[in-house]
Amino acid sequence: xxxxxxxxxxxxxxxxxxxxxxxxxxxxxxxxxxxxxxxxxxxxxxxxxxxxxxxxxxxxxxxxxxxxxxxxxxxxxxxxxxxxxxxxxxxxxxxxxxxxxxxxxxxxxxxxxxxxxxxxxxxxxxxxxxxxxxxxxxxxxxxxxxxxxxxxxxxxxxxxxxxxxxxxxxxxxxxxxxxxxxxxxxxxxxxxxxxxxxxxxxxxxxxxxxxxxxxxxxxx
Ligand SMILES: N[C@@H](CCC(=O)N[C@@H](CS)C(=O)NCC(=O)O)C(=O)O
Numbered sequence: 001x002x003x004x005x006x007x008x009x010x011x012x013x014x015x016x017x018x019x020x021x022x023x024x025x026x027x028x029x030x031x032x033x034x035x036x037x038x039x040x041x042x043x044x045x046x047x048x049x050x051x052x053x054x055x056x057x058x059x060x061x062x063x064x065x066x067x068x069x070x071x072x073x074x075x076x077x078x079x080x081x082x083x084x085x086x087x088x089x090x091x092x093x094x095x096x097x098x099x100x101x102x103x104x105x106x107x108x109x110x111x112x113x114x115x116x117x118x119x120x121x122x123x124x125x126x127x128x129x130x131x132x133x134x135x136x137x138x139x140x141x142x143x144x145x146x147x148x149x150x151x152x153x154x155x156x157x158x159x160x161x162x163x164x165x166x167x168x169x170x171x172x173x174x175x176x177x178x179x180x181x182x183x184x185x186x187x188x189x190x191x192x193x194x195x196x197x198x199x200x201x202x203x204x205x206x207x208x209x210x211x212x213x214x215x216x217x218x219x220x
Contacts, residue, residue, distance in 0.1 A: 015161075018196055023074075025077055044202040048064050081156070092162075095151055106129075110173035114127075138180055141186075160186075
């Protein structure tokens with residue numbers, strides 16, 4: 001039996017919940033409703049000394065890092081969601097590392113600034129830097145999607161899921177991506193999938209209410 005640790009409504013465990021729902025396998029969810037800075041359960045720290053969610057246990061395997069968990073699940077159980085060749089696997093890793101290193105931090109920072117900070121607190125400089133950092137990766141994805149429906153071509157895969165699961169913060173960060181038409185269309189297609197809609201988080205679609213500051217405190 002697979003166990004997914006982490007609150008799928010408030011943490012990056014929502015990404016792995018999306019993948020598990022796409023695959024359609026049974027799993028147990030342990031929400032672990034700890035708050036940032038709070039003492040973590042000793043049994044959880046024994047599994048993952050890094051102390052973060054999500055963490056996945058599948059038999060003797062314990063894994064952390066949401067996007068790595070998804071690559072494992074897709075390859076092991078995901079059929080067409082996973083790689084069908086070493087080349088596809090390499091591309092899935094490339095896009096997953098890309099979104100984690102080039103997009104996630106400035107995007108979450110923008111979302112946090114726009115939803116966490118008091119309106120009077122100036123953060124213009126941080127916002128400008130974050131937006132500048134995002135412009136090149138957004139352009140790269142836009143260009144890549146000019147002649148394909150999905151990141152690897154004509155089917156939805158773990159690469160799309162991992163990238164879209166990070167990019168779903170775009171509306172929450174209030175970033176206007178109307179000029180990135182291919183990227184926007186692709187993101188909407190990914191987030192309209194039944195498994196994405198079914199994830200009990202911000203449902204990837206519904207911008208988190210500004211009052212839900214604690215949600216962002218868990219993400220950033
Ligand atoms: N890069 C990691 C980030 C994991 C992470 O920061 N998780 C947050 C929840 S979204 C967490 O566990 N926060 C609690 C803490 O840092 O103590 C991943 O993608 O899994």
